[in-house]
Amino acid sequence: MIRWLFTIGSAAFLALVPHGVLAQDADVGAELFRHYCATCHGLDATGNGPMAGVLVIQPTDLTALIDENGVFPTARVVARIDGRDPLVSHGSPMPVYGPYFEGEDTAMKTPAGQPILTSKPIVDLVAYLETIQN
Numbered sequence: 001m002i003r004w005l006f007t008i009g010s011a012a013f014l015a016l017v018p019h020g021v022l023a024q025d026a027d028v029g030a031e032l033f034r035h036y037c038a039t040c041h042g043l044d045a046t047g048n049g050p051m052a053g054v055l056v057i058q059p060t061d062l063t064a065l066i067d068e069n070g071v072f073p074t075a076r077v078v079a080r081i082d083g084r085d086p087l088v089s090h091g092s093p094m095p096v097y098g099p100y101f102e103g104e105d106t107a108m109k110t111p112a113g114q115p116i117l118t119s120k121p122i123v124d125l126v127a128y129l130e131t132i133q134n
Contacts, residue, residue: 024108029128032121036097045132057087066133074110077126078118101125 034043040059042049047059066072079085082101104120 024127025124026127026131028121029124029126030131032125033128036100037125045129062129063132063134065129071111072130072133074108074126075114075116077129078108078116078122081122081125082118 033041033045038045038049040049040051040055041047041062042052042059045062047061049059052059065077069076076085080087101119101121105117106120106123108116108118108123108126110116
């Protein structure tokens with residue numbers, strides 16, 4: 001009986017929460033960013049990381065994505081990170097850590113409501129990037 005009530009209560013709670021909210025963890029994304037992205041994009045994500053000087057294409061200021069696009073470009077950010085839209089700036093498609101970001105498929109939505117299927121680490125990275133916009 002208790003298990004049944006817990007199951008019903010959990011289902012009701014999840015039905016009330018917008019899809020994707022529970023899947024995103026900006027704190028995890030911040031840690032992933034520091035570990036995998038800050039070398040090029042900088043700890044402040046403005047594109048001034050210690051490796052920026054050796055890259056043919058300079059890293060993007062990730063704090064200005066909304067300013068440059070009007071809305072957060074979720075689909076473009078996901079495609080750039082997961083390799084669907086490769087950026088060859090350092091001898092290989094971005095990201096250098098591509099295999100780490102594979103697996104654990106998770107759905108998320110663009111600001112327009114378009115669903116995107118990508119990995120859980122990328123969902124967390126995108127959640128973090130959304131929090132640092134100017």
